[in-house]
Amino acid sequence: NISVKLAFLAFLFRLFIRSFLIYHPQWIKILAFLVGISLLYGAVKIFKETEFKKTLNSLAIFQIGLILMGIVPATEQSIQASVFFIWAYFFANWGIYAWLILAEKNKWEELGLAGIFRKSKIWAVILMVLFFSLAGLPFTAGFWGRVYLLESGWSFRRVTLTIVGVITSLLAIIYFWSWIKKIFTSSAYANSHVEVPLNLKIILFICFLGSLFL
Numbered sequence: 001n002i003s004v005k006l007a008f009l010a011f012l013f014r015l016f017i018r019s020f021l022i023y024h025p026q027w028i029k030i031l032a033f034l035v036g037i038s039l040l041y042g043a044v045k046i047f048k049e050t051e052f053k054k055t056l057n058s059l060a061i062f063q064i065g066l067i068l069m070g071i072v073p074a075t076e077q078s079i080q081a082s083v084f085f086i087w088a089y090f091f092a093n094w095g096i097y098a099w100l101i102l103a104e105k106n107k108w109e110e111l112g113l114a115g116i117f118r119k120s121k122i123w124a125v126i127l128m129v130l131f132f133s134l135a136g137l138p139f140t141a142g143f144w145g146r147v148y149l150l151e152s153g154w155s156f157r158r159v160t161l162t163i164v165g166v167i168t169s170l171l172a173i174i175y176f177w178s179w180i181k182k183i184f185t186s187s188a189y190a191n192s193h194v195e196v197p198l199n200l201k202i203i204l205f206i207c208f209l210g211s212l213f214l
Contacts, residue, residue, distance in 0.1 A: 032072050034068070035068045036160075036161055036164050039066070040164065041061055042059060042060070042065060042168070043171040044171070046171075046175050047171075047175060055175075056096065056100075063085075065165075067082050067086060067089070067149075069161065070082030070149050070152055072153065072158055072161065073158070078153075080148075081149045082149065084148060087210070087214055088140075088142045088211070089142070091130075091133065092134040095203065095207030096130055096134060098207070099111065099112075099200075101200070102200055106195075112194075113127065113179065113183050114182050114185050116183050119194050120194045123194055124183050126204055126208045127183060129208055129212050131176055131180045133211035136172060136173060141213075144214075146165075150162050150165050
């Protein structure tokens with residue numbers, strides 16, 4: 001699922017780079033409008049989802065809007081910001097999906113986050129960093145990616161679009177903060193051991209490093 005999304009993002013990004021830069025003046029208003037709609041729709045829709053997997057799908061709409069925001073200025077700096085954010089998106093989502101697979105396999109409620117801090121400090125820190133990056137909280141790759149993209153929009157005097165990006169980013173933080181808090185809440189199964197297969201351990205650790213040191 002995450003591989004399909006990334007392949008689609010790469011194709012979409014390359015398509016816009018090749019076609020949009022040639023006709024930049026004609027496309028800019030249309031693209032800016034589509035970016036704003038994508039940001040607003042994605043950020044609002046995550047609050048309506050009841051399943052976390054569907055939440056990630058809705059969040060992808062919001063993240064695509066952020067990535068395309070770097071194409072609106074079409075400068076070298078803004079395009080580099082989009083590429084950086086794609087990598088940040090990859091590590092955060094890949095890690096969360098890996099944990100989601102583990103949670104579904106073990107039939108954990110609320111992704112098994114409740115009481116995880118008491119069960120395992122290491123997994124609590126790893127998950128906290130992944131959620132921080134997904135939400136765009138300091139000082140993760142997801143945070144810096146948003147900062148670079150919003151800065152490029154502001155520098156290009158796309159004030160309205162930048163404000164929409166800031167507001168929707170705050171909405172994403174508000175939503176994911178409710179999940180982050182679960183890591184530190186108590187649970188009836190807080191003393192139970194967390195079993196994570198080796199392949200998922202490797203994925204989660206790589207994503208943790210990528211989200212923290214990208």
